[in-house]
Amino acid sequence: MPFRIALSGLNAASSELQVIGNNVANASTTGYKQSRAEFADIFATSNLGVTANAIGTGVRVSSVSQQFSQGNIGFTDNNLDLAISGQGFFIMNDNGVNAYTRAGALGVDRNGFVVNNQQQQLTIFQADQNGNITGATGPLQLDRSDIAPAATTAIDVQANLDASATAIPAATVFNPSDASSYNNSTSLTIFDSLGSPHLNTMYFRKTADNTWDVFQYVDGVQVNGGAPAGDTITFNSLGAITGGSPVALNFTPTGGSAAMNMTVDFNSSSQYGSPFSVSALNQDGFATGRLSGIDFSDTGVITSRFTNGQSRTLGQIAVATFNNTQGLRQLGDTSWAESFDSGAPLVGAPGSGAAGLIESGALEGSNVDLTEELVGMITAQRNFQANAQVITTADTVTQTIINIR
Secondary structure: OHHHHHHHHHHHHHHHHHHHHHHHHHOOOOOOEEEEEEEEEEEEOOOOEEOOOOOOOOOEEEEEEEEEEEEEEEEOOOOEEEEEEOEEEEEEEEEOEEEEOOOOEEEEEOOEEEEOOOOOEEEEEOOOOOOOEEEEEEEEOOOOOEEOEOOOOOOEEEEEEEOOOOOOOOOOOOOOOOOHHEEEEEEEEEEOOOOOOEEEEEEEEEOOOEEEEEEEOOOOHHHHHHOOOOOEEEOOOEEEEOOOOOOOEEOOOOOOOOOOEEEEEOOOOOOOOOOOOOOOOOOOOOOOOOOEEEOOOOOOEEEEEEOOOOOOEEEEEOOOOOOOOOOOEEEEOOOEEOOOOOOEEEEEOOOOOOOOOEEEEEEOOOOHHHHHHHHHHHHHHHHHHHHHHHHHHHHHHHHHHHHHO
């Protein structure tokens, strides 16, 4: 019997060394979770139960459990590298079957899907055409085609016209080439329906106290809604605009694009006794653009950036938590599958509950503590040697008994 007991001890110590060896081997594996060998004693019982003087019959490995503590988060140069600071798991779709992982080393495949090294697709909450996050889940796919341009329809001017400026005599005919025929000017770029840029220049001419004429030119041609004399805007004695805004701006570009019918809003402009200044010129058009990058917020909201300065919300990362992470079934490649013991996944957005927040441009390292593993290795080695010594001692006793005459 001592041989069997000691043999079970050798097997247990050997199993523990295997677990420790696997932990040490994965000390640098992204998203790896430390394993721990757990043991239970063995008793031989009869139908009448265990007697008071029963001796155990050895030890067995009762479980190899995973320790889902947080690993250290290290930053990288890849914006697609993601880490979760919390208890959540990324949901990776593998041909219709979900796998759960803490390893967020991601890239883009040839079809534009965001995938991991096993070509599993990252699952997100999808966004509609207006950028609103919906409850529908699906893979994150990046569209690399050009986005359609948008024609300018509205211009907002935030400027201050100098109340102390000298009014231009009516006899002086306005001429954009003659700086003495107007007081100030400013320009901005607008876009037609094909995304072609056009230069819109506004000339401000003071005609009387609190009264200004605005002349609109596009690509050097006066447009002003068809008013050669310019459009008139007026201010009150407090410097606030009182009339003439918004101004119509109609322009028909060449090259096959549609006619442009715009409004120019001066309601945010003022007339104070300080020099002419422009604080903002905004317009709602833009040229065509291509995807230049994507950003992830700490709550997992995904925003795409384009070369024309536009941005769009693509969705929000979906993360899963479990009532019993110890019940997850290991799949390898630092991923797990749900099981009866783990319970069904609780899918939500980062920042909700215990799911945790997203770190972009970062990866979660292995949670293996090498110092702890090396100490455990020494202990397991001593256990192995002690059990081997039990076998040696039992063999000596047996030989002594056999040699009795």
